[in-house]
Every structure is written in structure tokens, then in C-alpha cells.
Amino acid sequence: MHFTILTLFPEMFESVFSSGVISRACEDGLLSINTHNIRDYSQDKHKIVDDRPYGGGSGMVMKPEPIAAALKDVGGVDENSKVILLSPGGKTFNNEIAKELSGHEKLIFICGRYEGIDERIKEKYVDLELSIGDYVLSGGEYAAMAIIDSVARYIPGVLGNEDSVVDESFSSGLLEYPQYTRPEEFEGSSVPEILLSGDHKKIDDWRRQKSIEKTFAKRPDLIDRNILELDDINTVDSLKRKLKKNSNLYIALVHYPVYNKQFNVVKTSFTNIDVLDIARAGRTYGVASFYLVHPVAEQQDLIRTVMEHWTKGKGYEYNTSRKESLEYTYISESLEDTIETIEKTEGVRPKIIVTDARYSDKMTGYLEMRETIENDPNPFLLLFGTGYGLIKEIIEGADYNLKPVVGSETFNHLSVRSAASIILDRLCGVKI
Numbered sequence: 001m002h003f004t005i006l007t008l009f010p011e012m013f014e015s016v017f018s019s020g021v022i023s024r025a026c027e028d029g030l031l032s033i034n035t036h037n038i039r040d041y042s043q044d045k046h047k048i049v050d051d052r053p054y055g056g057g058s059g060m061v062m063k064p065e066p067i068a069a070a071l072k073d074v075g076g077v078d079e080n081s082k083v084i085l086l087s088p089g090g091k092t093f094n095n096e097i098a099k100e101l102s103g104h105e106k107l108i109f110i111c112g113r114y115e116g117i118d119e120r121i122k123e124k125y126v127d128l129e130l131s132i133g134d135y136v137l138s139g140g141e142y143a144a145m146a147i148i149d150s151v152a153r154y155i156p157g158v159l160g161n162e163d164s165v166v167d168e169s170f171s172s173g174l175l176e177y178p179q180y181t182r183p184e185e186f187e188g189s190s191v192p193e194i195l196l197s198g199d200h201k202k203i204d205d206w207r208r209q210k211s212i213e214k215t216f217a218k219r220p221d222l223i224d225r226n227i228l229e230l231d232d233i234n235t236v237d238s239l240k241r242k243l244k245k246n247s248n249l250y251i252a253l254v255h256y257p258v259y260n261k262q263f264n265v266v267k268t269s270f271t272n273i274d275v276l277d278i279a280r281a282g283r284t285y286g287v288a289s290f291y292l293v294h295p296v297a298e299q300q301d302l303i304r305t306v307m308e309h310w311t312k313g314k315g316y317e318y319n320t321s322r323k324e325s326l327e328y329t330y331i332s333e334s335l336e337d338t339i340e341t342i343e344k345t346e347g348v349r350p351k352i353i354v355t356d357a358r359y360s361d362k363m364t365g366y367l368e369m370r371e372t373i374e375n376d377p378n379p380f381l382l383l384f385g386t387g388y389g390l391i392k393e394i395i396e397g398a399d400y401n402l403k404p405v406v407g408s409e410t411f412n413h414l415s416v417r418s419a420a421s422i423i424l425d426r427l428c429g430v431k432i
């Protein structure tokens, strides 16, 4: 496999690839690495490679002609080569991409400098734009080094032990289990006994368990992304039970005071399906309690009858999980009552979070809200308005106003139960 690097600083690569695994692989003929100085391809008598951006602005842009000439010279237009531009705006590099790239015969890297390269090079020559993370480096050279090292590890024979790439963090989709070596005792800590037992089956099981525990704690998104075997799913479930924290997030579905279409303040009717679906979502995401806020006794009786159908009546015989989903669902006469009930339980008044389909001035993003809830032990009450939304006074008096849930269309008419599920997933779900 051939790696070709187009750069203004070829000397940067000399020491990096002159030792270790990569240098040995080059000596063994498993791969080759060649650098070419983009400046050598400049037709300018001063060997200029950059210029000011059209339209103004700070910094310099790499000119297209030297890069195009370099690409043509090194086979960048050949069918068997893949041209990769390193830039902070590219797709984030990961192990899957490394593995895929290792299947190519020739990779050509363009290392950008200054404010970037002329857009036309991207349009005409670049097959893939890669970034190594959400931060800006002073040039693509550092990114090229990291990517080449990681791709090379997938080339058969590059790593002495064929198994080591299979066992590593990320290769299995999980983080690697903890490793120990001699001495058996170090500063008062011993190596886990099982690793000294010589029982390979038990050691493998222990390692898998530790891998899952570590991934669950540090990178839960990886658990979600990788299909696990049944045993692994059981391990994850037992971790969820073990680590289950008492949630400080309460939710309420408010039927009064809300707006109707004409922006009059009204009481809306209970909707069977909203009550059941939000209760199910609440249980799934582990909220502390779900309050149904309605001031009208007849409406409360009606919804109580529906809830009893699922918790005691025929519905319970038919579907027992509905009872579980309604276990923390309560009817409340008013928003103030709801707040007082929570205050009595928690010893402190909950902070109020509102959701609204309309944008307003001071709104909180989901990531920020999630971190606030996770880092503050005090209670939060998240309100979902029915009808045309919560009245202005509630929105303005809230502690946090979440940004509207938006999709890819200008059409935006989610039902309250859909919005509730999406919001709960953003605030409490596995981070993907």
C-alpha cells in the first residue's frame, strides 16, 4: 500500500515515520510513504503557494495551481488512488474509516495550511475530506500522521501479532478491558485474581464484562451503536439496574392554562393516547414522576377510569407493562399544586423548564440543559403544553426555555407526545 503526502513541510514526517511499527513495515515492503513539497510545483518565480482570499477577510488561501500540478504528478487522477484532504471541516475520522481506507492501493493526502485551500481543488480532485476532531491544528500534517498510523495498523502483517488489532479498543466496537503486567502488587493494589487463575474461559468472560462496563461508563454511544450478543445485553441491563440513579427530572402535561388556535386561554381535554404514550416515555427514560395537570373534576374522573383500566381492569390482564408505565403517573389540579407536591417530596422547589414550538430570545439548548440536570442534584419540572402551547406568563416565568424541536422541513406540527419523546431522549437518552 502506498501513502503519498502533499505538504509544505515534508521534513515534519521524517522523524515520525523513521521508527517503530511504520518504519518496520516500510522496510518489509508492506507499505511506502512518500512526501512531496507543494512549493516545488509552484510556477511562480518566488515559489509562492498562497494568496489573499477573494471577497476579503483575514489570512491566506492556498492557490489551486501548485496543488493540482502536484496531484497530477503523483497519480492523483488515477483510478486506483484516493485523494484525501485534511481539514477541520471534514468527516470525523474513526476506526471504521481506517479499516475501509486500508483496502485501497494508494492514498494521497493533501495537507492544508493557512485559511484552507481553494474550493475548486476540492470540487475537482478530492474524494474525501477528513478531520481528526473538532479543534483546529496549524496544518493538516498532524492529522495525516495520525490517519496514516491508524490505517497502516490494518494492513496485514504490519502488526506482529494479527490478534492485537482485533482486541484493541474500538475494533470490537467497545473500549478495551483493563490490562496489567508484573509486578503482581503495585503501591498497594493487586492484579485481579482471575487473571492469575489460568482459566482462559473465565478470563475471556471477565474481560468482556470489563469492556462493557468501561464502555457503558465512558462511551455509552458505542454500546448503542454496536450489536451485542444476548449475554452482553444482560450485562448492560444489570449495569443499568445497578447504576440507576434517583432521577431529579419530573414532567407534567399541562391542560390549563394553555392557548387555543385564537390564542385565548383555555382548558383542553385529556387525550387518552397522549397520557399513555408520555407515561411510557417517562418510564423508559426514568423520570421521577409524570403529572397530568387538569382543574376539571369530570376530566380527572375520566382519565382516572382510563388509568384504572390499564392498572386494574381488563387492560391489565391484556397488557401488564401498561401498569408499570403508569406507576409514577399522577393527576394534579393545577400547576401550582404540582410544584408544591414536588417541593414537599424534595425539600426544594423545582426549577421549571418549558418547551415551546416557537422561538424566543433567551433559549437553552438540549446539551446545556442535559448537563445542568445531570450536574445539579435539585429537582427540575419539565412542562409540556397541550393545545397551542403554554401561556406567555408561564413561559416568561420559567427558569429555562428549551429550543423548539425542529426537523428538516419548515412544516412543524409535532404532537405533544412526539415532542415529549424526542425531548426526553435528548435530555436523558444514550448519547449517540
Ligand code: ADE
Pocket: 086, 087, 088, 112, 130, 131, 132, 133, 134, 135, 136, 137, 138, 139, 140, 143
Ligand atoms: N487541519 C487543521 N485542523 C485539522 C483537524 N482538526 N483535522 C484535520 N485537519 C486539520
